[in-house]
Amino acid sequence: EPEVTQTPSHQVTQMGQEVILRCVPISNHLYFYWYRQILGQKVEFLVSFYNNEISEKSEIFDDQFSVERPDGSNFTLKIRSTKLEDSAMYFCASSDVNSPGEKLFFGSGTQLSVL
Amino acid sequence: DQQVKQNSPSLSVQEGRISILNCDYTNSMFDYFLWYKKYPAEGPTFLISISSIKDKNEDGRFTVFLNKSAKHLSLHIVPSQPGDSAVYFCAAREYGNKLVFGAGTILRVKS
Numbered sequence: 001e002p003e004v005t006q007t008p009s010h011q012v013t014q015m016g017q018e019v020i021l022r023c024v025p026i027s028n029h030l031y032f033y034w035y036r037q038i039l040g041q042k043v044e045f046l047v048s049f050y051n052n053e054i055s056e057k058s059e060i061f062d063d064q065f066s067v068e069r070p071d072g073s074n075f076t077l078k079i080r081s082t083k084l085e086d087s088a089m090y091f092c093a094s095s096d097v098n099s100p101g102e103k104l105f106f107g108s109g110t111q112l113s114v115l
Numbered sequence: 116d117q118q119v120k121q122n123s124p125s126l127s128v129q130e131g132r133i134s135i136l137n138c139d140y141t142n143s144m145f146d147y148f149l150w151y152k153k154y155p156a157e158g159p160t161f162l163i164s165i166s167s168i169k170d171k172n173e174d175g176r177f178t179v180f181l182n183k184s185a186k187h188l189s190l191h192i193v194p195s196q197p198g199d200s201a202v203y204f205c206a207a208r209e210y211g212n213k214l215v216f217g218a219g220t221i222l223r224v225k226s
Contacts, residue, residue, distance in 0.1 A: 004158070031212060043159065043204065043216040056211050091158050095212070102147050102208065106158030 002026045006092050006107035013082055013114055021077045021110045023092030032075045033093040033104060082114045118142045119207050121217035130226045134192040138205030138217055141186060145207035150179060150190045153202045195224045
């Protein structure tokens with residue numbers, strides 16, 4: 001079965017550093033998402049992306065965050081200047097054009113630790 | 116944000132019996148509800164969903180019931196198997212494509 005792939009699985013960074021989390025969505029999907037889960041808390045929506053632009057974003061997704069689809073297969077989340085509170089598991093997800101938002105396929109996540 | 120609530124943090128069930136996981140919501144504008152299963156070190160995996168215009172959806176051992184007047188949905192797993200042991204998340208879709216998740220319920224199926 002096709003799957004969403006995320007790299008790296010773990011990322012450790014110093015506060016104030018930039019990080020880029022990478023995702024390869026399922027190949028025929030057109031909607032892409034980032035969610036995150038801080039330890040002990042709910043899975044939270046960050047941003048959705050369609051047709052090369054952000055379609056929706058949460059209040060968490062401030063100017064420190066950006067997303068990009070640099071080529072036909074990758075989808076990235078960049079955090080410009082990481083803070084301690086950015087430490088979380090970040091999940092990428094994708095869905096096909098027929099069911100946007102209804103059935104998301106999630107990757108295994110990137111555990112980001114900001115020291 | 117308490118729009119989607121799973122009030123039971125954990126549930127323990129004997130193999131072969133029914134597991135019932137519950138979820139309550141507050142936002143009448145949700146139009147789709149989904150259940151996801153999550154194993155440690157993996158991402159959430161889609162299980163089953165239901166549109167707000169229906170009251171039941173069944174897929175094999177999994178059935179989701181929606182009671183719109185009570186703003187309540189439940190997931191029934193019959194019969195429960197040890198491999199069903201995981202964290203189960205209830206999620207709801209607002210307009211657009213954002214999912215709002217509950218806190219999750221840890222299901223343990225004992226053999």
